[in-house]
Amino acid sequence: MRGFLGGVVAAVVVLALVVFAAVKTGAVPARADGPLMPGERWAANTSLHATLAREAPKPPYPYTQSDADIAQGAKLYVQNCAVCHGTANTTPDAIARGLGVRAPQFNKNDVMDDPEGQTYWKIEHGIRFTGMPSFAKSLDEKSIWQITYFMKRVPDHLTGEAKSIWENPSQVPPPTPMPALPARHG
Secondary structure, X not given: OHHHHHHHHHXXXXXXXXXXHHHHHOOOOOOOOOOOOOOHHHHHHHHHHHHXXXXXXXXXXXXXXXXXXXXXXXXXHXXXXXXXXXXXXXXXXXXXXXXXXXXXXXXXXXXXOOOXXXXXXXXXXXXXXXXXXXXXXXXXXXXXXXXXXXXXXXXXXXXXHHXXXXXXXHHOXXXXXXXXXXXXXX
């Protein structure tokens, strides 16, 4: 029994050393434009789905879903999201084309099947191993919900001002620049 247990411990130590050496020597790809490692997509998707099941907000969701809120969500989407995810008549721009994991183009790939809580969570926290950033430090909770509610209607369930913005995003001014962050020491 000791021999078996010693063998298991030795195998774990050797595996840890191999993984450490692969990372330390650059054998694990760090390129955003390189191919995915075996199992990388599975690990990322499995982890994301488990996290969403545990952490995504559940109904009832806060804030209204009025036409004004949906239109505000459309404006915020154009200012913060369209650069990677596109609008009704756009193709991916240079930023989106450079992502290792392609950002869904919502004029082609809708998110209507995602519960609002999952969409909200993805915007608030971002998604590791992709180019999806967290907006928790740049948008308030209500703004994230407005984008969420807008996205639940893209592309086929938009009306009024939100539909106009989706089809002609140039009518939305650029976002107000964020104030500079304080210098970090250390």
